[in-house]
Amino acid sequence: MFTRLEEANAVKERIRADGITDAFVVAYSNGVKTNIAAAKTKLELNAISPSNKVPAENLTIKFKVQLGEYTSDVSVDEADLFLKLTSRGIKNYIQDDKTIYIIGSFNSYSSATDLQIKMKEMGVRNPKVVAFEKSKAIDLNEALKRIENK
Numbered sequence: 035m036f037t038r039l040e041e042a043n044a045v046k047e048r049i050r051a052d053g054i055t056d057a058f059v060v061a062y063s064n065g066v067k068t069n070i071a072a073a074k075t076k077l078e079l080n081a082i083s084p085s086n087k088v089p090a091e092n093l094t095i096k097f098k099v100q101l102g103e104y105t106s107d108v109s110v111d112e113a114d115l116f117l118k119l120t121s122r123g124i125k126n127y128i129q130d131d132k133t134i135y136i137i138g139s140f141n142s143y144s145s146a147t148d149l150q151i152k153m154k155e156m157g158v159r160n161p162k163v164v165a166f167e168k169s170k171a172i173d174l175n176e177a178l179k180r181i182e183n184k
Contacts, residue, residue, distance in 0.1 A: 039074050072151045095177045097146035099153055100164045101135040108133075115157055129171065136164065143178060 042059045049057040061073035101124065102112060116124055116135060124137045137153070140146045146163045153161040165177030 039070070069155075072155065075151050075154070076147060094167050095141075095172070095181065096166045097138075097140045097143050097177070098136045098164055098166060099138050099146055099149045100162050101137060101153060101158050102160070103132045103134040105132050108135075111157075112159070119156075143181070 039059070046057050046059050059070065061068050061070050101116065101119075102108070108116065119137060122137055123139075124135060126133055126135045128134070138146060138149045140149070143163065150161045150163050163174060165172050165174045167177070
């Protein structure tokens with residue numbers, strides 16, 4: 035078991051060099067098989083904030099997934115995808131002449147990153163986790179620092 039993809043791939047290559055040419059890496063997240071890209075994204079995101087130490091009831095910070103921000107019309111493909119996500123609670127708001135689409139609301143950063151990965155797998159081009167406090171967008175790094183310091 036490895037927590038870094040580079041280590042797993044290095045061992046895979048050594049095994050292949052020893053003659054087992056069909057060796058491959060399998061990724062798991064919380065005991066469930068997942069694809070390598072999703073696991074890699076989650077590992078990278080967890081490196082930013084490895085834990086969520088604050089109990090949910092003490093948090094005023096909410097993490098959401100930003101699906102996109104637009105100064106003009108949303109493309110037809112993206113609009114179609116967003117319509118499919120309507121039942122999952124997609125919302126939008128306007129900030130600095132941009133329309134911003136978000137989905138989800140979580141007390142933990144890791145739950146938001148799980149949704150971020152799902153949105154990427156569904157075809158959202160560049161989903162990202164964002165932070166809010168009392169319905170106001172705040173800097174993600176600041177939110178993570180505040181959580182770590184509580």
